[in-house]
Amino acid sequence: MTAAIKQAAQRTPLVLALDFDMTLTISDTISNVAETARRKNPEYRDFQWFVNEYIKDHRTFYTQWEPQIAEHRTKGTVDRSFMDKYLEALRPVETASLDRINRHGILANVTRAEFAAAGRDVQFRPGATTFINHFIHCSYNCSICVVSVNWSKDFIHGALSANGVDTEKGRISIYANDMEFGSTGLSTGRLAPKLVVAKDKGEVVEGFKREVTEEHGCNPLVVYAGDSPTDLPALLDADVGLLIGDNSSPIDWCGWLGVEFGVQRTGTKENSSVLYKLASWDKAIATVEGHLK
Ligand SMILES: [Mg+2]
Structure with missing residues (x-):
């Protein structure tokens, strides 16, 4: 066994779980997936209609929850179980949106290769690729997964490759929603x-x-x-959470929950939970390596 392999074998294994949209990418890419299908189905209903319906449902949802949130904030009783309940209550809103997409079949008639090719137009945040490749090529026992509510695994894989992530060397598991494909190879x-x-x-x-x-x-x-906010439970349950960017909503929730960024919250030295707020990926490698033995 070489010294490098011995060292790697002794090291704590590392799991990198990464959200996709707005964490790795600079903008939300669901519309890219929809537009890819739209080019094949120009006669179908415009994607903006689905977006508008979703926004309407979301406004109604928020109007219903706003008084409860305000009350809990006033009393200082916003806790993890309240946040989990709020986030779970979004399920019918999200499911209704996906039902509309399915009913209208707007994602039909596209091949896997075409979704993957569409991923080439996606732009990653500066430093995101460097971060992933660093841990693919380093001597840590690193396992990587992308965890996304996006609609196409092929699209995500295409975006990772096009942005220079070494998907050949690094085994990256992609967990996302995915299209159904027929025997012709076209999405149904x-x-x-x-x-x-x-x-x-x-x-x-x-x-x-x-x-x-x-x-x-x-x-x-x-x-x-x-x-x-969809990432918040996973961010809080991880040993090291990296809240990327400047989305105010998860920052607000952290404030209401009393979570301080960069401060160990629970456990012992061997088992600590820390959430960092990083405006960009620049300091992410050093931040993670600070927790590796
Ligand atoms: Mg996201």
């Missing part, structure tokens, strides 16, 4: 909703962690990077 227009709300993302990360634990025979250090 049906999308099976698997990852819809925060709880679904958290469960994926837990499952991935269990697999890595079994593979290595010890608990990995779990790093989760995300940008939105």
